[in-house]
Amino acid sequence: MNKELEHKFVTELETNQNIVHKVCSLYTSDKDAHKDLFQEITIQLWKAYPKFRGESKFSTWMYRVALNTAITLYRKSKRRVTTQNYDSVIFKIKTDEYDPTEEQQLKLMYNAIRELGDIDKALVFLYLEEKNYSEISETLGITEVNARVKMNRIKTKLRTILNP
Amino acid sequence: MTDGLDLLKKDWQRKGEELPKLSYDELYKMIWKKSSSMVKWIFYISIIEFVFWALLNLLSYDKDSLAMEKEWHIFEFSTVLTIINYVVLVFFIYMFYKNYRQIEVTDSASKLMKSILRVKRTVTQYVWFNIAIFCVSLGMFLYGSLRFGKESVQIQEAASNAGNETLFWIMVVGTIIIVIAAIVALIWLFYRLLYGILLNRLRANYRELKKLEI
Numbered sequence: 001m002n003k004e005l006e007h008k009f010v011t012e013l014e015t016n017q018n019i020v021h022k023v024c025s026l027y028t029s030d031k032d033a034h035k036d037l038f039q040e041i042t043i044q045l046w047k048a049y050p051k052f053r054g055e056s057k058f059s060t061w062m063y064r065v066a067l068n069t070a071i072t073l074y075r076k077s078k079r080r081v082t083t084q085n086y087d088s089v090i091f092k093i094k095t096d097e098y099d100p101t102e103e104q105q106l107k108l109m110y111n112a113i114r115e116l117g118d119i120d121k122a123l124v125f126l127y128l129e130e131k132n133y134s135e136i137s138e139t140l141g142i143t144e145v146n147a148r149v150k151m152n153r154i155k156t157k158l159r160t161i162l163n164p
Numbered sequence: 165m166t167d168g169l170d171l172l173k174k175d176w177q178r179k180g181e182e183l184p185k186l187s188y189d190e191l192y193k194m195i196w197k198k199s200s201s202m203v204k205w206i207f208y209i210s211i212i213e214f215v216f217w218a219l220l221n222l223l224s225y226d227k228d229s230l231a232m233e234k235e236w237h238i239f240e241f242s243t244v245l246t247i248i249n250y251v252v253l254v255f256f257i258y259m260f261y262k263n264y265r266q267i268e269v270t271d272s273a274s275k276l277m278k279s280i281l282r283v284k285r286t287v288t289q290y291v292w293f294n295i296a297i298f299c300v301s302l303g304m305f306l307y308g309s310l311r312f313g314k315e316s317v318q319i320q321e322a323a324s325n326a327g328n329e330t331l332f333w334i335m336v337v338g339t340i341i342i343v344i345a346a347i348v349a350l351i352w353l354f355y356r357l358l359y360g361i362l363l364n365r366l367r368a369n370y371r372e373l374k375k376l377e378i
Binding site (some may be wrong): 118 | 168179184200376
């Protein structure tokens with residue numbers, strides 16, 4: 001692997017690192033695990049990079065590798081206890097920005113998302129990242145119709161939490 | 165009317181500012197770190213299994229056993245078994261390599277999981293094949309020793325002295341079957357534990373995805 005490729009890769013990763021951080025926050029519950037998963041995703045991205053031909057956007061390609069690593073490849077090194085009082089970055093809510101009702105709603109929804117299974121989390125993540133159903137279906141390897149059905153079910157679930 | 169989900173989406177977009185930011189140098193250092201992915205684990209465990217079973221079956225062989233096999237008239241049968249063993253070992257190594265190469269982190273989640281499970285299945289099949297060979301060999305040696313071994317005459321005499329020869333042989337065969345069953349059960353339990361720990365989450369997620377396919 002030559003220097004030029006390294007440089008190109010790290011630059012792209014630096015620009016798009018938010019995607020990886022978001023995946024890490026969604027799938028881990030403490031700082032160490034976040035770092036651990038981030039590193040594994042970076043390694044997987046780098047290993048796959050020579051085959052990246054640029055048919056898709058770097059970020060699109062990244063979503064797939066990052067999610068695959070989080071869902072399938074990553075082995076938690078220790079059984080971690082999910083502490084209720086620790087919130088990973090993504091679930092933290094800035095109090096000053098919202099009115100109390102909105103804050104409460106967000107809290108409820110983030111709690112619900114945290115309880116979802118790995119696959120459902122991936123669906124929600126891609127939805128929040130404004131991916132269309134064709135992209136979601138390709139990333140997960142399910143049909144578009146099924147992705148839509150499943151997503152609607154999750155949305156309904158989240159709405160019921162807000163308006164019981 | 166903005167509903168909760170729009171609110172969530174808006175909040176999500178805003179998260180960018182709060183996320184950690186790693187510098188170019190920090191990221192550069194990271195790409196040279198060693199992966200500890202589950203594919204690596206599967207790879208190492210598979211290699212250990214190949215080496216272990218191959219050594220057990222192919223190298224537990226010396227001049228003495230050769231002479232003994234000739235004496236017991238099982239030499240031809242044993243040679244055929246050994247040849248089968250080698251051919252099958254090569255076949256499984258090829259299959260393993262082929263399936264392993266198909267694991268691509270850039271595939272869809274469903275396809276990636278399928279590829280990993282396929283590799284694991286190849287190795288499991290190899291292990292079952294070896295257990296089968298092990299049982300056949302055991303049967304072969306028992307047959308040889310009972311019919312042509314040094315103590316075979318005494319054993320057969322003891323059997324006829326006991327009065328009920330059929331019952332005696334049923335008991336011998338029964339004991340052998342129980343011993344083999346116990347060994348197989350132990351090996352099976354070991355693999356259940358090993359792969360259970362390693363693959364539980366993957367299997368659950370794969371099932372979840374498959375459920376979406378129906």
